[in-house]
Amino acid sequence: MAATTVWTVFLVLTVLLTGRWWPWFLVQNVPPLTLVAVPLLLLALLPLARPVRRPLAAVLVVLLLAGAHLAGYGPGWGTVTSHPPGTPVTVFVWSTRYWEMSDDKDAFYAFLRRQHADVYLLQEYLYWKGDQPVRIDDSARLRREFPGYRASVEGELITLTRLPVVTAHHAPTPGGTGDWYWKGTKFQRTDLRVGGRTVSFYNVHLPVPFHLGNPFRANTYRASEGRSAWWTGELGKLRADVVGNPHPAVVSGDFNSPWMKGSSLGGGTRLHSPSASWLPPRSWPVSGFPLPRLWRLDWLFTNQDLAVADDRFGGGAAFSDHTAQQISLIVPAHTP
Missing domain, CATH: 3.60.10.10 (Endonuclease/exonuclease/phosphatase)
Structure with missing residues (x-):
């Protein structure tokens, strides 16, 4: 639970401070893969938090999806499937x-x-x-x-x-x-x-x-x-x-x-x-x-x-x- 709380704060700060506050430039150069790897690791450790396993799982899934979006996982965007005349x-x-x-x-x-x-x-x-x-x-x-x-x-x-x-x-x-x-x-x-x-x-x-x-x-x-x-x-x-x-x-x-x-x-x-x-x-x-x-x-x-x-x-x-x-x-x- 403590690790999930810390990671949630980190993710929010990444959204708010990336490119805006100079000390965060040192932090924001972690590989984007980290935004997916950390919530996956915490999901694997869920059995250690049995009393709150279900609500914690829901939170971690949200953090995983948000991190995957920020890191660029998912289908590519911006290319055209049919070429316009030009x-x-x-x-x-x-x-x-x-x-x-x-x-x-x-x-x-x-x-x-x-x-x-x-x-x-x-x-x-x-x-x-x-x-x-x-x-x-x-x-x-x-x-x-x-x-x-x-x-x-x-x-x-x-x-x-x-x-x-x-x-x-x-x-x-x-x-x-x-x-x-x-x-x-x-x-x-x-x-x-x-x-x-x-x-x-x-x-x-x-x-x-x-x-x-x-x-x-x-x-x-x-x-x-x-x-x-x-x-x-x-x-x-x-x-x-x-x-x-x-x-x-x-x-x-x-x-x-x-x-x-x-x-x-x-x-x-x-x-x-x-x-x-x-x-x-x-x-x-x-x-x-x-x-x-x-x-x-x-x-x-x-x-x-x-x-x-x-x-x-x-x-x-x-x-x-x-x-x-x-x-x-x-x-x-x-x-x-």
């Missing part, structure tokens, strides 16, 4: 883990070419040296590997497209050393012509919202508070841009949060998820960390009448700690 667009989204810094460069580019996407939304277009980000310029190689594509770079974000570019939006770049990364924008907006319409593609890489350090030192918590404010501020800027954008929008990338299902980007955005399994999709880590693949950090939102015909994770483990996301969109003809 222009198909393939989108490839991937956090590259510092471009091809420690990879076989030829194999890295061969992997990208094999996707044959109309639009590539790629994150971590940079190198890392010690504790400092390093800007790179691989434009000459990109032109050779992707003839007919246009590349647009914003900080550590790069969008490649063979669709006509209407506007490549760029935020002002801070001038200090490293400020392009630490103070620059964490999303990139590119407006593309699709059929007869303009569609905005948002390439997102929000910062890690907490700092892992010595728990007995105050600067660990100050750093965590600063990082959570950074994450929240960048998400707020993204929301404001989406809400003020009259064009239909595709918003995708690495949000560095497993709980975007409970967040809204505004502007009528809808969250999408692969529909092939009742298990929640997991995109991190697929390599590079001694951790099981239990988190989804990479998300997809659309708004207005854009339809997602297919959305799946797969590939990229040879080069990155994130699996890639492959998306098939349908952009309907504009109806006045």
Whole structure:
């Protein structure tokens, strides 16, 4: 009974505080699987609470269903079963883990070419040296590997497209050393012509919202508070841009949060998820960390009448700690 009470309080606080209070950023990164595993464990221990077994069982079933919903268990949502008439667009989204810094460069580019996407939304277009980000310029190689594509770079974000570019939006770049990364924008907006319409593609890489350090030192918590404010501020800027954008929008990338299902980007955005399994999709880590693949950090939102015909994770483990996301969109003809 005590454990059930504690878990109920934890679940309520998760709903109320996730993404809103900086100390909770340290807690909310538990694997979503935990929201199902804990009530299942308590249900298995019910014989130890025989006098209150029935009412406790009812409470735990409610907690299990609520946790499963929050964690993303159940059928996928947001994809369409029949394709509306319109222009198909393939989108490839991937956090590259510092471009091809420690990879076989030829194999890295061969992997990208094999996707044959109309639009590539790629994150971590940079190198890392010690504790400092390093800007790179691989434009000459990109032109050779992707003839007919246009590349647009914003900080550590790069969008490649063979669709006509209407506007490549760029935020002002801070001038200090490293400020392009630490103070620059964490999303990139590119407006593309699709059929007869303009569609905005948002390439997102929000910062890690907490700092892992010595728990007995105050600067660990100050750093965590600063990082959570950074994450929240960048998400707020993204929301404001989406809400003020009259064009239909595709918003995708690495949000560095497993709980975007409970967040809204505004502007009528809808969250999408692969529909092939009742298990929640997991995109991190697929390599590079001694951790099981239990988190989804990479998300997809659309708004207005854009339809997602297919959305799946797969590939990229040879080069990155994130699996890639492959998306098939349908952009309907504009109806006045």
